[in-house]
Amino acid sequence: MSEICQKCGNIKPAQEEVCRVCNHSDMDEYRAVREYLRSNPNSNAMQIANATGISVSKILRYIKTGSLTVVDSEYSRRQR
Numbered sequence: 001m002s003e004i005c006q007k008c009g010n011i012k013p014a015q016e017e018v019c020r021v022c023n024h025s026d027m028d029e030y031r032a033v034r035e036y037l038r039s040n041p042n043s044n045a046m047q048i049a050n051a052t053g054i055s056v057s058k059i060l061r062y063i064k065t066g067s068l069t070v071v072d073s074e075y076s077r078r079q080r
């Protein structure tokens with residue numbers, strides 16, 4: 001199962017969560033989130049989602065993996 005992309009069913013590298021194609025679209029979304037955060041540093045995940053059209057769960061995943069640093073007090077509180 002680790003060789004098949006969860007999103008599109010393509011073959012993917014075993015160490016990656018999704019294939020290169022899906023990973024690439026994730027990168028575009030990640031950049032959009034990062035750009036938004038650059039101009040709106042104190043946004044929470046919900047605000048980012050509304051502004052970028054990216055789902056909150058994805059944004060939280062970007063944050064969780066450490067790709068993004070975001071001031072999101074609500075999320076931080078929930079984690080503790």
Ligand SMILES: [Zn+2]
Nearest residue numbers: 005008019022
């Ligand atoms: Zn894929």
